[in-house]
Amino acid sequence: MSGLKIKDLKVGYGRNEVIHGVDIEVKSGEKVALLGANGAGKSTVLKTISGLLTPTEGSITFNGDEIGGANPAALVDMGVIQVPEGRRVFPGLNVEDNLKVANYGKSPDLFEEGLETVYKKFPILQERRKQAAGLLSGGQQQMLSLSRAIIAKPKLLLIDEMSLGLAPLLVKEFYEQLGDLFSEDVTLLLVEQNAGLALKYCSRFYVLRNGDLVLQSDSKDYIDDPTALQSAYLGVDA
Amino acid sequence: MSEPSENSTTALDRAKIPLPKFLKKNHYFGFIGILLVYLLAGTYSEYSQTIMNTIIFAIIGASLIVVFGMAGQLTLGHTIFVAAGVFLSANITTVWTRGLETELPIAFGVAFLLGLIVGFPSLRVNELYLALATFAVAFVGVQVLFEWKQFSGGGSGKPVGKLELFGYEFSRGPTLVRIALVLMLITFWVVGNYQDGRTGRAWNALRTSETAARAAGLPVAWLKILCFGIGGGLAAIGGVLYAHTLRYAIPENYGVALSIIVVLALIIGGKHRLMGAVLGAVFVKWLPELSRDVQEYEGLIYGGTLIILTLIAPDGLVGMFEWLAERMRLKDRLERLGITVNNSLYNLKPFNQILKLKVPTSSTIEKASPLGSRYLAPLSSSDPKGSLIVRDAAVAFGGVKAVDGVSFEIPAGGVTGLIGSNGAGKTTLFNAITGHVKGATGQFILDGEEISQKPIHNRALSGLGRTFQNLNLHDDLNVLEHALLGLDRNMKYGRIAESFRMPWVLREEKNAHYVAAELLDHMDLLDYWNEKVEDLPYGLQKRVDVVRALATNPSILLLDEPAAGLPTAEALEMMEKVQEYANHISAGVLIIEHNVELVAGVSDRIIVLDAGKTIADGTPEEVTRNEQVIAAYLGT
Numbered sequence: 001m002s003g004l005k006i007k008d009l010k011v012g013y014g015r016n017e018v019i020h021g022v023d024i025e026v027k028s029g030e031k032v033a034l035l036g037a038n039g040a041g042k043s044t045v046l047k048t049i050s051g052l053l054t055p056t057e058g059s060i061t062f063n064g065d066e067i068g069g070a071n072p073a074a075l076v077d078m079g080v081i082q083v084p085e086g087r088r089v090f091p092g093l094n095v096e097d098n099l100k101v102a103n104y105g106k107s108p109d110l111f112e113e114g115l116e117t118v119y120k121k122f123p124i125l126q127e128r129r130k131q132a133a134g135l136l137s138g139g140q141q142q143m144l145s146l147s148r149a150i151i152a153k154p155k156l157l158l159i160d161e162m163s164l165g166l167a168p169l170l171v172k173e174f175y176e177q178l179g180d181l182f183s184e185d186v187t188l189l190l191v192e193q194n195a196g197l198a199l200k201y202c203s204r205f206y207v208l209r210n211g212d213l214v215l216q217s218d219s220k221d222y223i224d225d226p227t228a229l230q231s232a233y234l235g236v237d238a
Numbered sequence: 239m240s241e242p243s244e245n246s247t248t249a250l251d252r253a254k255i256p257l258p259k260f261l262k263k264n265h266y267f268g269f270i271g272i273l274l275v276y277l278l279a280g281t282y283s284e285y286s287q288t289i290m291n292t293i294i295f296a297i298i299g300a301s302l303i304v305v306f307g308m309a310g311q312l313t314l315g316h317t318i319f320v321a322a323g324v325f326l327s328a329n330i331t332t333v334w335t336r337g338l339e340t341e342l343p344i345a346f347g348v349a350f351l352l353g354l355i356v357g358f359p360s361l362r363v364n365e366l367y368l369a370l371a372t373f374a375v376a377f378v379g380v381q382v383l384f385e386w387k388q389f390s391g392g393g394s395g396k397p398v399g400k401l402e403l404f405g406y407e408f409s410r411g412p413t414l415v416r417i418a419l420v421l422m423l424i425t426f427w428v429v430g431n432y433q434d435g436r437t438g439r440a441w442n443a444l445r446t447s448e449t450a451a452r453a454a455g456l457p458v459a460w461l462k463i464l465c466f467g468i469g470g471g472l473a474a475i476g477g478v479l480y481a482h483t484l485r486y487a488i489p490e491n492y493g494v495a496l497s498i499i500v501v502l503a504l505i506i507g508g509k510h511r512l513m514g515a516v517l518g519a520v521f522v523k524w525l526p527e528l529s530r531d532v533q534e535y536e537g538l539i540y541g542g543t544l545i546i547l548t549l550i551a552p553d554g555l556v557g558m559f560e561w562l563a564e565r566m567r568l569k570d571r572l573e574r575l576g577i578t579v580n581n582s583l584y585n586l587k588p589f590n591q592i593l594k595l596k597v598p599t600s601s602t603i604e605k606a607s608p609l610g611s612r613y614l615a616p617l618s619s620s621d622p623k624g625s626l627i628v629r630d631a632a633v634a635f636g637g638v639k640a641v642d643g644v645s646f647e648i649p650a651g652g653v654t655g656l657i658g659s660n661g662a663g664k665t666t667l668f669n670a671i672t673g674h675v676k677g678a679t680g681q682f683i684l685d686g687e688e689i690s691q692k693p694i695h696n697r698a699l700s701g702l703g704r705t706f707q708n709l710n711l712h713d714d715l716n717v718l719e720h721a722l723l724g725l726d727r728n729m730k731y732g733r734i735a736e737s738f739r740m741p742w743v744l745r746e747e748k749n750a751h752y753v754a755a756e757l758l759d760h761m762d763l764l765d766y767w768n769e770k771v772e773d774l775p776y777g778l779q780k781r782v783d784v785v786r787a788l789a790t791n792p793s794i795l796l797l798d799e800p801a802a803g804l805p806t807a808e809a810l811e812m813m814e815k816v817q818e819y820a821n822h823i824s825a826g827v828l829i830i831e832h833n834v835e836l837v838a839g840v841s842d843r844i845i846v847l848d849a850g851k852t853i854a855d856g857t858p859e860e861v862t863r864n865e866q867v868i869a870a871y872l873g874t
Contacts, residue, residue, distance in 0.1 A: 037805060039775030085776075086708065086803070124661055128638070135635055138707045138799070139660025139832075164802050165707070167659040168834060169873035193805045194833075230807060 002028040002063050003187055004049070004156055009058035009068075011041075011048045017056065018044050020211045026156075028063070029185040031178070033198035033219075036208035037233045042191040043085055045208070046158045049189070050082035051075045062156055077105065079155030083148075085191075086164065087141035091134025095125055095144060098133050102148035114151040121174075121181060122147060138165045146174070150181050157182060159190040163197065175201040195233075199223045207232045249608055250755035253764045255718060258434055258747045260739060268426060268512070276419050279412040286411045290483045292516075292523045293418040294476045299504045299515025300422075300429045301472035306501065307509035308438055309465035310445030311360050314497045315372030318356070318379035319349040319470040321492035323477020325383065325390050328487040331399025338403045338417070338478070345474040353470025357463035376497045383489035395488035398481045410482065418479050425472050426512050428737045432468075433512075435736040435743060436726050439715075441465055443723050446712035453672060453706075455698035455727040455790055464733075502540050506547060508554030517555045608760040609822050613752045617791060617823050622651025623685055624701065624794030624826025626671070631680035632850075633666050640666040641678075642850030648794075648843075650685070653817065653827040655837040655858070658847035659871050664830045665707050667847070668796050672704050673697050685793055699727060703792025705783040707799050707830075711771045718767040720782050721754035724789025754789065761785050761815055777804050781812060788819050794826040801833050809833060813840055834872065838862060846871065 004026040011019040019041045026032045034042050047053045049060055051072035060068040067075060090098050099118065103111040119126035122143045128136065133144055142165050149157060163171045174181070175197065178188065192198040198205060199219040207215040207229070215232040222229050250257070279289065298320060305311050323345040330341045359371040383390040390396060401408045401417075408414065432438040444451040444458050452458050481487055499522060507518025522540070526533045551558035608614055626648045633641040641663040648654050656664050670678035673694040682690045689697045698704075703724075712720065729750065731743045758764045761781050766774060771782055780800060787795055800816070801809030817840060820827050831837040837844065838858035846854040846867050854864045861867055 038777030038803075038808060131636070131638075137640075137661040137663075138665060143660065161803055163832075165660070165799060165832060167832060167871050169871055170660065172873050193803060195805065233805065233807075 003030065004189065005059075005061045006045075006049070007059045009045070009048065009060065010056045011044055011053055012056055013044075013053075018211050019048070021058065022208070022211075022213050024189075024206055024213075026187055026189050028187055030204070031188040031202045032190075033195075033202040033205040034189060034191045034208065035195055035198060035205055035229070035233070039210075040208040040233075041211040042208055043160055044211075046082060046160050046189070046191060049156075050080055050158055052082075076152065079153070080158070081149050081152045081154035081156070082158040083145055083160060083162065085160040087138060087145055089133040089136070089141045089144050092132060094130050094132055095136070096129040098144055099147060099151050102151040106153075110153065111151065114153065117181060118147040118150050121150075121177070139167065139170075142166055143170075154182060154186060156187045156189070159188070159192075161191055161193060163192065163194050171197065195229055199229075209233065248611065248613070248752055248755065249759035249764055250752050253755060253758075253767055255751060255755055255767055257751055258744055260741075260744060264430065264512075265427075268430075269423070271516075272419050272423050276416055279415040279419075283412050286415055287483070288523055288527055289415050290418060290479070292519045293415070293422050294479050294483065295500065295503060295519030295523055296516045297418075297422050297425050297476035297479070298473050298500050299507065299518050300425050300512055301469045301476065302500060302504045303429055303509060303512065303515060304432065304441070304472065305465050305469035306504065307511075307514075308433065308441035308445065309462060310441075311357075311462065311465060312365060312369045312501075313356075313372040313466070313469075314369050314494065314501065315356060315375035315379065316469070316473055316500055317492045317494075317497040318376055319353060319473035320477040320480060320496070320500075321379060321383060321489070322349045322352055322470075323474030324481040324484075324487045324492065325396070326474070327478040327481035328391075328396045328398045329389065331402075331481075332397065335399060336402070337405065338401070341478050342421075342475060345478050346471040349474030349477075350467045350471035353467035354463050356470065357466030360462045360466065361459055373494060373497075376494045380489055380493045383492070390487070390489050393489065395486055398485050398487060401482050410485075414479075414482055421475055421479065425475060427739075429472070430512055431737055431739045434739075435747065436722075436729050436731070437461070437464075437733050437736055439719060439723060440726060442715055442719075443712050446714055447710050449674065450706065450710040450712065450786075451723075452694035453674070453698055453704050453710075454723050454786060455695050456723075457695050459693075499540070502544060504554075506540070506543055506554055508556030510553060511556045511560075514554050514556040521555070608756040609818065611756045613749070613756045614760070614822070619822075619824040622649075622824045622826070624648070624652075624792070624824075625650040625685055626794055626826065626828070627681070627683040628667075628671065629681040629683075631667060631670050631678065631682070633663070633670050633675055633678045639850050641670060644680075644847065644850070644852055646845055646852065646855065648826060648828065651824050651826050652843065653820070653829065653841050655841035655844040656828060656830045656847065657832070657834065657837060657844060657861075657871065658853075661849075662847040663850040664847055665798055668704065668798055668828075668830065671697075672702050672796065698790060701793030702796065703787035703790045703794070703825075704796040705780075705787050705798055705800060707802075709776075709779050709783055711779060711782055711786075713772045714770065716768050716770055717758065717763055717774070717782055717785075718751075718754055720771065720786045721757050721789045722750055724786040725750045725754060727790045757785055757789055757819075760819060761788075761812075777808055777812075780804065784812070784816055788816070791823060792825055794828060795820060797827065797829040797831075799830055799832065801831055801836055806833065806836065809836055810839070834862065 006022060006024040009019055009022045010017060022045065034045060036042050044053065048055055051070050054069040059066060062080060099115065124140060125143060125147060133141060136144060199222060202219055204218055206213055302316055305313050326345045326348060327341045330336050330344060356375055360368055363371060384393060401410060401414060440456045440461050443456060444461055448458050503518035503522040504515060506521050508514025525539060526536060532539065547554060629645050631641055631644045644667060658664050666675060669675035671682050681688065684700055684702065687700055689700050729746055731746050735743050755764065758767055761784065763781055763785060766778060771779055784800065800812065813836060829837060841858055843856065844858050844861040845852060846861055848870045853870065854861050854867050
């Protein structure tokens with residue numbers, strides 16, 4: 001069994017259940033999108049996989065190992081890396097130190113290698129590497145957040161709103177170069193508000209609505225029919 | 239067609255938002271509680287001393303609610319105001335031989351002025367550093383008292399004279415308790431009035447985000463100093479009563495230790511509610527009465543309670559009771575929303591349920607537009623405003639020129655897009671215009687008025703409304719309060735009138751509630767009016783940010799990535815609403831957005847920044863075909 005497999009996942013905040021039994025499967029090396037309207041529970045699913053939230057029921061396995069409710073730090077060691085929503089950088093640390101944090105517990109040689117990839121992709125970060133991350137513009141902070149994931153060398157990459165605040169050109173490039181930036185066989189589950197982009201670069205997708213899975217399909221079946229997708233989002237009949 | 243009855247109701251009625259009233263439930267409870275003690279004071283005269291101390295601590299606690307609970311200024315110097323009251327009282331009664339009629343106003347006035355001075359450090363430092371600075375104030379205060387022997391009697395202290403009011407002498411014991419209760423009633427009434435009014439709302443806002451409070455046009459600096467003035471004045475009233483209870487004033491009683499205990503008492507009781515001041519006072523003053531053993535371990539018990547409370551009930555004893563009550567009521571709330579509750583659904587947040595039900599139904603479509611309502615219609619204007627001239631705007635961070643000589647003119651009432659690659663300087667340009675960044679140069683002229691030199695809140699008052707790239711909302715405040723904060727710009731009643739709940743204060747507040755409700759209805763937020771903003775999904779939080787800006791009735795609205803994180807359909811819907819409202823009040827809009835489809839759809843004109851400079855400026859068609867823009871930003 002390789003890849004990510006989620007079975008009958010239920011998650012809640014306190015006593016409020018927000019994910020009511022969801023099954024998702026991402027095969028090793030596959031790129032899959034998780035779509036849905038605001039408040040549908042997409043970020044909750046991602047946070048549960050990366051160990052920030054504990055499932056109330058169900059199982060999550062990655063390459064056959066049960067990871068549901070595991071310690072986030074242990075998951076990072078296993079290669080489960082999340083890019084959190086909304087530019088979570090350490091504002092008081094400088095750019096390079098922010099990146100070093102992502103290499104925590106790993107060999108410095110790997111870091112140099114990762115750093116090269118990052119600086120080649122985002123030269124502005126190299127230019128500003130000694131500046132506090134809090135002084136970067138919103139979009140540059142997002143670049144930094146993504147760069148941390150590159151440094152961390154993920155096996156399973158979870159991205160929450162990659163395109164938030166990024167210029168269209170960069171978004172496009174980033175998606176096209178996923179293979180170069182990470183490794184060819186990285187397994188990707190991403191949450192994206194821009195459904196058009198997600199369908200273009202992911203082979204399959206799932207749609208969540210109010211904590212339930214309402215649609216899953218190959219991207220090619222919907223890429224020319226955004227209205228049908230829209231109705232799945234909102235639950236209205238098109 | 240819509241039903242006439244549907245038309246005649248206001249948004250406020252439909253959402254069942256309670257209007258501010260002259261007397262409310264808390265007033266009755268408070269009055270009955272105080273009356274009870276008043277009547278029983280004679281029967282239990284052996285407890286007079288402890289009851290007095292409790293009342294005094296409750297008054298001091300209420301004064302701290304102003305400074306710490308509402309405005310969030312953690313002060314450890316509060317006892318210097320108490321000391322001011324105590325020693326002024328001792329001097330007035332012995333040297334001038336006057337009574338309470340002189341003591342109270344002088345103590346309030348002197349401590350008020352003292353508070354304005356003590357409040358100054360709060361302009362520079364926050365939280366821990368402020369606590370340290372005020373700690374020093376308390377420390378120095380006591381030293382001054384020791385040395386100023388003429389005033390304080392030095393180390394040996396000073397006796398307090400007779401308890402008199404307009405020449406009538408009163409006995410101490412139950413009579414003093416009754417006088418104290420009347421003063422407590424007045425203090426609580428005043429603090430409660432602030433909690434309900436614009437000043438309290440502004441304090442609550444600046445506690446949770448100063449940046450956003452400034453952007454809404456609130457004079458943050460003055461409000462911070464003012465909270466120390468008012469809090470100090472009220473604490474001095476407690477001090478006067480303390481002087482008459484102890485009958486002898488010794489400087490060493492008013493040191494840092496007392497400062498810490500009054501803050502502890504309020505935190506234990508609950509720092510956001512007047513009831514918290516009472517519970518805290520009861521806790522601190524009655525616990526040692528229980529037994530002598532308790533007295534020995536006083537510090538341990540306060541400290542231990544504090545640790546336990548911070549873990550289980552960060553809002554103190556009051557917070558704990560409220561939480562329990564809330565849990566019991568949740569079911570009713572859901573049922574009122576028309577949701578049948580069975581046990582498995584009981585766990586759901588109401589808004590999730592509403593989202594499920596809130597597919598645009600016929601009734602929401604047929605409803606008359608809130609813009610036509612009695613409350614929003616008068617804001618309509620056909621006179622376009624918001625002409626903005628930016629000349630040579632420049633901002634440098636260290637060596638990086640984030641904005642490097644940008645100039646443009648926006649005619650009144652237009653929608654202008656501002657796009658550009660990451661780090662092009664868009665948000666920094668916004669911050670330069672609104673004053674949120676230091677060291678910006680250049681000239682900004684809004685509707686013919688130069689605003690370049692004004693502080694942030696005055697630029698907001700001149701008509702700049704803005705939203706934030708990273709949401710900047712006031713946690714703890716509900717959605718309705720965010721709208722009311724924006725409306726503060728156009729409220730007229732004064733702070734003294736507010737202290738005494740004058741009729742015109744209530745009239746204006748009621749009107750503001752109606753306006754706020756219609757505005758929430760327009761932005762489809764009415765169902766969530768009572769939700770704390772931090773409990774809302776991201777998309778709705780973005781709308782709350784917009785509502786706050788719209789409520790200021792701005793001349794020009796600056797939107798920083800309003801659609802980021804929203805699916806395109808949702809973003810379009812929100813922008814439509816914003817534009818509709820901007821047209822209604824004839825305001826201009828300047829919008830930063832990466833969703834080019836969206837920004838091209840709504841804008842008459844787009845300005846493109848790159849590396850701090852303008853590289854293109856024109857209609858959406860021109861700009862999106864511009865080769866430089868394609869190369870730098872759009873890509874092919």
